Amino acid sequence: MSLIKFNRRFPMFDAMFPEILDTDRLFNEDLVLKDNWVPAINVKENKNDFEIEVAAPGFSKKDFEVTITDEILTISAENKNLKEEKEKDYSRKEFYYNSFKRSFTLPKVIDFKKKIDAKYENGVLKIHLEKLDVLKNEEHKKVIEIN
Incomplete structure (x- = not known):
């Protein structure tokens, strides 16, 4: 609107x-x-952890910033390239700029005391978040009796 x-x-x-x-x-x-442009993101919840995949080809590891502030995961990247070609009587410059920023509220089950891994390979950023140990071994299901 x-x-x-x-x-x-x-x-x-x-x-x-x-x-x-x-x-x-x-x-x-x-x-x-x-x-x-906003990259495609996959979030997978396993019994013990969460896996987040960000499809961001064309970036390098140094282009990314992954932060957690007040249970909000923020993934951002910025890529700037300058290509210059010089020939006999002219010069040509081409600029390329690409960036994005995505934020997610993390569930309360994330164990922030454990190491949070991030790896960038083949155009995909993978982030691994562990769940709290107490929650890994328990099934959090409450059956409610219907009267």
Whole structure:
């Protein structure tokens, strides 16, 4: 939904050109967000841990920052490249810039005292989070009696 609604003076144009005049679509779809890339993320919960995979090809390990603040996991990366080619009478420079930031609220079962592993291989960042030992061995299921 757009923040500003326009007063339509010619409603017949709305019917004839709905996609052009629809400001909601204009600002929420590819026209503005075309360069805003967000990587695909898989989250897998196992009995003893969580595994998070971030598909982010084209980055290197030094481009990433993974932090946990107040039980919020933030994964961000920034990649800047400058390519310069010089030939006889001209010079050409090409800039490449790519970044993203994703945040997730972690469940209370994460053991923050244990080492949290992160590894970047073949374009995929893998983060490993251990569960609390107390919760690993217990089944947390409560059966509620229906009266």
